Amino acid sequence: MSSSPLSSLASSPLSSVGSRSPTPPGYLSPPSSGASDSGNVSHVRVAEDDQDREGPPPAKRRKIAVKEPRTTEYLDLHALNESSDETHHKIQDAKLKKLMEALRSKKKIVVIAGAGISVSAGIPDFRSSTGLFKTLRGEHKLKSSGKHLFDASVYRNDNDTKEFHSMVRKLSHMVKNAEPTPFHHMLATLAEEGRLMRLYTQNIDCIDTSIKPLATQVPLAKKGPWPRTVQLHGGLQKMVCTKCRDLKDFDGELFEGSEAPCCKECEDIDLVRTVSGMRSHGIGRLRPRIVLYNEYNPDEEAIGAVNAYDIKNRPDAVIVVGTSLKIPGIRRVVKEMCAVTRDRRGGFTAWINLDSEPSGVDLANCWDLVVKGECDDVARYVGLPHWDDKDCGEYKMVDGEKVDTKKIVAVVVDSKPAVAINNQGIPTPTDSPRQQSPTPMSSILKLKQPKLEHSNSFLAPTSKPEYTKDGKLKKKAGRKPLPTGKPNKDIAKAFPTTKKGTVKTPTKGNAMFPGLVKKAPTTPMRPVSPTDHRNNGDYDPKSSQPEVVIPVYCETITPPSKPSGMGDLIS
DSSP: OOOOHHHHTTTTTHHHHHHOOOOOOSSOOOOOOOHHHHHHHHHHHHHHHHHOOOSOOOOOOOOOOOOOOOOOEEHHHHHHHOOOHHHHHHHHHHHEEEEEEHHHHSEEEEEEEEEGGGGTTTTOOSSSTSSHHHHHHHHOOSSSSSSGGGBGGGGGGGHHHHHHHHHHHHHHHHHHHHOOOHHHHHHHHHHTOOOEEEEEOOOOOOOTTTSSGGGOOOOOOSOOOOOEEESEEEEEEEEEETTOOOEEEEGGGGGGGGSBBBBBHHHHHHHHHHHHHOOOOOOOBBEEEOBBBTOOOHHHHHHHHHHHHHHOOOOOOEEESSSOSSHHHHHHHHHHHHHHHHHTOOHHHEESSSSOOOOTTTTTTSEEEEESOOHHHHHHHHHHOOTTOOOOOEEEEEEEEEEEEEEEOOOOOOOOOOOOOOOOOOOOOOOOOOOOOOHHHHHHHHHHOOOOOOOHHHHHHOOOOOOOSOOOOOOOOOOOOOOOSSSSSSHHHSSBBTTTTTTTOOOSSSSSSSSOOOOOOOOOOOOOOTSSSSOOOOOGGGGGGOOOOOOOOOOHHHHHOOOOTOOHHHO
């Protein structure tokens, strides 16, 4: 039996939609684009979740940028100059420019230097084939390496102490004749420009600290501000007493034989105590202020404070040069500095040495660039000016009484003064001044003209001064003197007093008012009527009655007509 069109209509999507229950209020309506049922159900669930959720909307997820992995590049300065391959030369040249740009532009540079930066100055390093550890063994006929002479145990044996003093005395003579290298001058320029945050040096030759911008302080302060250069192992510039800790400039001539020289400060203090009858506290011994192996560093706490301060400030470049990083403490400082620097944007770390970078898990991924070559060649490539080159024309260096004048060659160009151009612009309009209203004539008439006082000096010639017969100048008549406080004689006579306190009346007239004559008393004035004429005559009691006078009108005015009923009154 064939199916009818109605049966096919019942199985259509419209029939299924009509069979569903109506959509409850608050739910999302299905889209009109004919979406599938599964899509509609997902929209309804999202709407239910939005209505059931209470409180503020969820916070937006922060987009975290994925850091690009940092790799280590290698640069060989010797192969750069000898390479004939243009492609390889361009790649190496780009790496060299990256190093030069970092040393020319970075603002907070930290340099951790070893003995390798002083080799070109004539000071041998320690661990190379020509270093002190190998040469000292043959010179002093040591059974072990020359490292033994840099151990704290040299003071336990007289023979070792004697060899140590001989080595220190020879090294001090070498340092006096040494001069700073190009790399030393580059560090001084960075410090002079204010771009060198810190120089951590392991060298005891003090060549770097002899330059003014790289000067340090001994002992190192535990609180800032700190100098640019921090000596990690001390230096041969000072010697210290083992008892009173008094610092003196190093004198190699004192260190001869197996006995350490005595401290003069301790000797003076001990002499005073013994003379005063007090017991002796002993005399200290002098030694170079350098840190030997297996002994305490007196600046350890201060160095830790400086290191923490520099890490907090996050340097933007770290240069490790001329060291093998065999000492664990220096290795830890390098690890922390490189980690902080590479973590910031634009941070740069470099290893510069003739040997390859140190191996180890702790120093893995520490370098952006590993440079194999001489540090002085790096300084020449960077090409920074000398730290004391001041382009300021002619200047004078004053040191006490000596005056040294240095002149710099300059080119003088004749220049004419610039001619000022007088541009006549459009004048800016301004407000017209306010005009006062004219004064009315009535107020002008009320004004009084001030009187002009003419001085006689304008009308007549100046009078000549008058002189007395003796030839003296006459004094001008002054004003009358003020009355004195003494009583007047007339008043005293007018009011004489007696012992009884009565006042005597004068017999003859009035002494105070002599022109006043006493008259007989007069009668009082009579009252005056308002109609009477006033006079100043004597009062007459008979005329005390007032007189009333009625005026008499002689003429009357008769109106031309009389009103009704008023004729009798008018007549």
